[in-house]
Amino acid sequence: MKKIFKYSGYGLLSVVIVAAVFTTNLLLQPYDTLRIYFSLGSESEALMSDGLAYRDLNKNKRLDVYENVQAPASERVEDLLRQMTLEEKVGQMMHPAITIKPDLTLRAFHLSMGRVEIDAVEIFDKHITHFNFYGKPSPLEIAEKLNKLQQVANRTRLGIPLTISSDPLHEAASGGIAAFSVKGFSGWPSQLGFAAARDVDLVKRFGEIASAEYRAVGLRTALHPMADLATEPRWARNFGTFGSNAQLSAEMTNAYMLGFQGTTLTDKSVMTMVKHFPGGGPQEFGLDAHLPSGKRQVYPGGNFDYHVEPFKKAIDNGLRVIMPYYGVPVDQTDENVAMGFNKMILTDLLRDELGFTGVVCTDWGIVASRAWGVETLSVRERYKKSIDAGVDQYGGESDPEHIIALVKDGELSEARIDQSVRRILLNKFELGLFEQSLVDEDAIASLIRTPEYVAAGLEAQRKSIVLLNNKMTDIPALPFATGTKIFIDGLDPEEAKRYGTVVDSADQADVVILYLPTIFNGNQVPGSDELIDIFLSSLLSDGNLAFDPAILKKAQTYSDNAVLITVVDLNRPAILTELDQISDGLIGTFGVYDSVLFEVIFGQFNPQGKLPFELPSSMDAVMQQKEDIPDDSENPVFEFGHGLSY
Numbered sequence: 001m002k003k004i005f006k007y008s009g010y011g012l013l014s015v016v017i018v019a020a021v022f023t024t025n026l027l028l029q030p031y032d033t034l035r036i037y038f039s040l041g042s043e044s045e046a047l048m049s050d051g052l053a054y055r056d057l058n059k060n061k062r063l064d065v066y067e068n069v070q071a072p073a074s075e076r077v078e079d080l081l082r083q084m085t086l087e088e089k090v091g092q093m094m095h096p097a098i099t100i101k102p103d104l105t106l107r108a109f110h111l112s113m114g115r116v117e118i119d120a121v122e123i124f125d126k127h128i129t130h131f132n133f134y135g136k137p138s139p140l141e142i143a144e145k146l147n148k149l150q151q152v153a154n155r156t157r158l159g160i161p162l163t164i165s166s167d168p169l170h171e172a173a174s175g176g177i178a179a180f181s182v183k184g185f186s187g188w189p190s191q192l193g194f195a196a197a198r199d200v201d202l203v204k205r206f207g208e209i210a211s212a213e214y215r216a217v218g219l220r221t222a223l224h225p226m227a228d229l230a231t232e233p234r235w236a237r238n239f240g241t242f243g244s245n246a247q248l249s250a251e252m253t254n255a256y257m258l259g260f261q262g263t264t265l266t267d268k269s270v271m272t273m274v275k276h277f278p279g280g281g282p283q284e285f286g287l288d289a290h291l292p293s294g295k296r297q298v299y300p301g302g303n304f305d306y307h308v309e310p311f312k313k314a315i316d317n318g319l320r321v322i323m324p325y326y327g328v329p330v331d332q333t334d335e336n337v338a339m340g341f342n343k344m345i346l347t348d349l350l351r352d353e354l355g356f357t358g359v360v361c362t363d364w365g366i367v368a369s370r371a372w373g374v375e376t377l378s379v380r381e382r383y384k385k386s387i388d389a390g391v392d393q394y395g396g397e398s399d400p401e402h403i404i405a406l407v408k409d410g411e412l413s414e415a416r417i418d419q420s421v422r423r424i425l426l427n428k429f430e431l432g433l434f435e436q437s438l439v440d441e442d443a444i445a446s447l448i449r450t451p452e453y454v455a456a457g458l459e460a461q462r463k464s465i466v467l468l469n470n471k472m473t474d475i476p477a478l479p480f481a482t483g484t485k486i487f488i489d490g491l492d493p494e495e496a497k498r499y500g501t502v503v504d505s506a507d508q509a510d511v512v513i514l515y516l517p518t519i520f521n522g523n524q525v526p527g528s529d530e531l532i533d534i535f536l537s538s539l540l541s542d543g544n545l546a547f548d549p550a551i552l553k554k555a556q557t558y559s560d561n562a563v564l565i566t567v568v569d570l571n572r573p574a575i576l577t578e579l580d581q582i583s584d585g586l587i588g589t590f591g592v593y594d595s596v597l598f599e600v601i602f603g604q605f606n607p608q609g610k611l612p613f614e615l616p617s618s619m620d621a622v623m624q625q626k627e628d629i630p631d632d633s634e635n636p637v638f639e640f641g642h643g644l645s646y
Contacts, residue, residue: 040124040155057159057434058083066434073429077422083158086407086414087400089421091127095165095361096398100145101137123152123162126400130393130424132165132223132364139184139217139448143441146218150437161437163428165221165273168240170210172461173569173591185213186453190571191225191252193464193590195242195612196643200255202460207259209453211270214260216447218439220431221271221321222260227253227310228279228325230573230613231303232627234286234543236524239571241281243612244630244640246309254313263318267432273361274314276325278345279307282628286543289326290536293527295338295372297327301629304332312354320358320427322350323395326366328373337373340366341382346390359423362386364396369532384411392420461596466570466588466609467644469580477563477584479603479646480511487562489554490515495594499602512558513601515567519545519574546575546619555582567597570615577617577637603646610643 044055049063057067065071065079081089098119122128131149133142146164153162169180172187181187186209189196194203214222227249230238242249253274261269280289280297287294311322324339324346333344340346340362350356363370367382374382380402386394387403406412428434470476480486486500487509493502496513503509521544526533558564559582566583568574571590580586588611589597599605614636616622621633631640 040152041157042155043151044154044159055159055435057154058157059159066429069435073426076429076434077425080158080160080425081418081422084421086404086417088127088158088160089414089417090400090403090407092129092160092421092424093393093403093417094122094126094128094398094400095130095132095393095395096122096128097364097396098131098133098145098149100133100135101141102135119149120152122398123149124156126398127156127160128398128400129153129160129428130163130165130221132167132221132395133219134167136180136182139182139213140441140444142182142219143217143439143444147438147441150218154437161428161433163221163271163431163433164219165223166214166219167223170206170213170457171591172457172593172596184449185210186449186457187461187593188457188591189461189464190591191240191242192230192238192571192612193592193609194256194460195248195252196466196588196590196609197460197463198248198610199463200251202463203252203255204259205456206460207256209259209456211260211268213448213453214270215268216439216444218437219270220433221273223273223275223323225253225256225272225274226276226280227274227314228276229281229307229310229630231281231307231630232283232286233545233573233613233616233622233625233633235281235283236286236288236540236572237280238573238613239518241612242310244614245612246306246630248612249310250313253310254317257314257319258317261318261320265318265320265427265430267436269431271320271427271431273321273323274311274319275323276363277308277311277322277339277350278304278324278329279311280325280327281307283327284330284627286627287524288540289338289372290370290540291524291527291533292372293525295326295328295527297325297329297627299330299332299628301626301632303626303628304329306630307628308349308354315354315356319356321361322356322358323361323363326363326370326372335373337385338366338371340391341371341374341385341389343389351390357423359392359420359427360390361393362391362395362397367394367397368399369530380406387412387416387420392423458593458596461592462599462605464590464609465592465597465600465605465607466611466642467600467607467646468576468586468588468611468638468642469583470586470644470646471584476646478565478601480601482602485510487512487558489513489558490517491567491597492594495598498595499598506558507561509562511563511565512561513565513567514555514558515597516547516551516569516574516579518569518571519547520572521546521548541572543622544619545573545616545622547579552578552582555579559583565601570611573613573615575618575622575637576615580637606646608643608645610641611638612640614638614640 066076169182171181226240242252284296284298487506522542524540526537565585567587570588614631615638616633625633
């Protein structure tokens with residue numbers, strides 16, 4: 001009872017604090033809006049110099065080197081760097097979130113961090129020029145919001161354009177904590193689905209199409225792909241990986257990156273931020289490192305190097321931004337601190353051994369709230385330690401004053417800050433943002449979700465579907481003939497009517513099609529009483545991969561009375577031992593439209609997908625496998641690479 005009162009008290013206090021922060025910010029917002037409006041300079045003009053057109057970004061009526069598109073990007077960087085104040089430099093190192101038309105969940109997340117929409121303040125007062133967006137807007141709403149922010153940036157002293165980033169937006173079905181489905185874009189399977197399709201050309205084509213749709217609305221950095229390996233089946237974020245195999249993940253990551261940004265950065269590129277170096281897969285007990293309960297990454301099989309492999313190929317092929325994970329690589333370096341504070345990870349391994357020369361951007365909020373291994377340090381000390389370790393930019397952070405103070409107090413050199421800012425600005429120049437940062441809102445409808453793009457996404461979804469079992473009596477259970485009497489549980493019956501005769505109850509059917517979403521039996525234990533941790537725990541699943549007995553009982557009832565086809569979304573491995581025995585046909589998906597699934601079930605497309613990881617036989621087997629070793633559970637129901645065809 002005392003514990004209940006304790007948590008209730010913490011919860012009430014957290015609500016009061018968040019409400020106070022929100023109210024204060026809300027009251028200040030109109031004042032800040034007016035203050036900034038009257039303080040901003042004029043818009044940059046298009047001028048001519050010796051026959052060369054240029055944007056007068058600093059409004060001095062002459063052509064500066066950084067404004068000269070014909071000058072090498074490195075020289076433009078140095079010219080701009082010389083004109084920047086310390087405050088303007090440090091602003092480049094922040095990469096906070098903005099929301100555009102958020103749903104209630106995203107709004108709650110934003111408020112739990114004490115934020116309201118203060119984007120213009122951050123641009124004007126803090127000189128921040130990098131943002132990542134969250135929300136559920138239409139493509140046009142994204143473009144409208146980003147254009148408005150770019151116009152604010154255009155009127156600042158130096159006119160430095162914004163670089164806007166996003167998590168995946170092209171999922172046919174939203175995959176989890178950091179993968180979304182925006183209806184106005186073409187629809188594709190998850191990363192696991194691409195791995196199941198085993199088609200690197202398809203992945204590269206996805207990158208090209210998604211890049212074009214990102215650029216159309218003003219997004220120029222992709223906070224993906226994940227090059228982590230799904231070696232620990234309990235990990236909640238397996239959905240965002242290319243599976244358990246390092247070679248396959250390396251090939252897929254490279255193709256994905258090349259599709260988005262090309263072999264070099266240009267104005268036709270969307271820069272990829274590959275994550276989470278050096279591999280976030282081997283989470284102890286599968287607990288995710290967003291929460292204190294999951295801060296440990298462990299290597300009982302001594303397989304640390306295996307997880308680094310996918311990153312090597314990306315680095316060798318022009319990777320420009322990389323993101324380390326939250327976790328602590330236990331006993332792998334000289335101190336047990338998280339990747340973002342770990343010099344042996346970011347400098348010794350990433351820069352010196354692997355030769356990475358680009359930007360190191362932390363995962364979101366590592367300084368303010370997820371500082372695993374350095375919890376006792378002050379925020380200021382955390383900034384210093386992470387910069388000393390090799391960090392260039394801070395995801396989710398918007399408080400440059402700490403770094404500014406460190407430089408002014410002589411604890412960090414401005415030369416070290418220049419080192420990071422130089423890398424950051426180089427990417428901006430090579431992306432062509434100084435020449436054109438606004439997008440044509442009127443052209444969006446013709447640039448996204450074109451028939452070609454939609455068709456390519458549907459083809460990828462088809463290729464991602466894995467036929468796990470197809471039992472025979474006289475003939476295989478699948479595919480079904482058109483007109484078969486079917487009962488639908490968990491899918492859209494209207495889509496099914498295009499192929500079969502949909503009946504109202506299972507006892508009227510010849511076939512029952514049962515769809516089961518990605519396994520989710522409960523929430524990861526937060527590991528703290530913090531409001532943000534309690535909220536994040538609601539988005540992260542626990543480690544139980546076995547289906548509830550009630551679901552198995554329902555499936556058994558269906559099977560007793562009709563042919564049973566079970567479809568399981570496998571954006572997380574699931575234990576299918578019992579379902580495999582019960583079902584006449586068993587299908588694995590990785591985020592597909594119902595219409596695509598019915599095409600396969602009724603033989604319009606021959607399934608060809610292969611599992612991107614093994615499916616364990618029991619939770620006992622899961623408990624015995626090692627977090628860092630791929631596909632090592634005893635007697636899996638289905639092995640890595642399994643997949644049937646008709």
